[in-house]
Amino acid sequence: MPKRVLQGIVVSDKNDKTVVVKVERRFTHPLLKKTVRRSKKYQAHDEANTCKVGDTILIQECAPISKNKRWEVVQGTTDAPAN
Numbered sequence: 001m002p003k004r005v006l007q008g009i010v011v012s013d014k015n016d017k018t019v020v021v022k023v024e025r026r027f028t029h030p031l032l033k034k035t036v037r038r039s040k041k042y043q044a045h046d047e048a049n050t051c052k053v054g055d056t057i058l059i060q061e062c063a064p065i066s067k068n069k070r071w072e073v074v075q076g077t078t079d080a081p082a083n
Contacts (some may be wrong), residue, residue: 003060003061004060005060005074006023006042006058006059006060006071007056007058007059008021008022008023008024008056008057009021009022009051009054009055009056009057010022010053010055010056010057012053013046013049013051013052015052016049017045017046017047017049018043018044018045018046019043019044019046020038020041020042020043020044021041021043021044021047021059021071022040022041023039023041023042024037024072025037025038025039025041026038038056041057042071043068043071044059044069044071044072044073045062045065045069045071045073045074047071047072050073051073052071057073057074058074058075060072074077
């Protein structure tokens with residue numbers, strides 16, 4: 001079974017070897033027929049501590065590393081677009 005890969009933005013890098021990634025999904029509301037945005041935060045394992053706040057990264061499912069970490073950073077970091 002393939003592992004899920006999600007794209008998100010790093011919102012915290014204060015923990016050692018851990019980053020908190022905010023992943024946003026969009027879907028059409030079944031009743032209102034309007035596009036709705038929902039976000040969820042995941043803790044991901046970053047072995048080299050390379051990710052910084054604001055970076056857009058890819059995370060992938062993995063075996064449990066700790067109580068809350070079940071994801072790991074897959075792809076290197078890219079700077080977030082300027083808003």
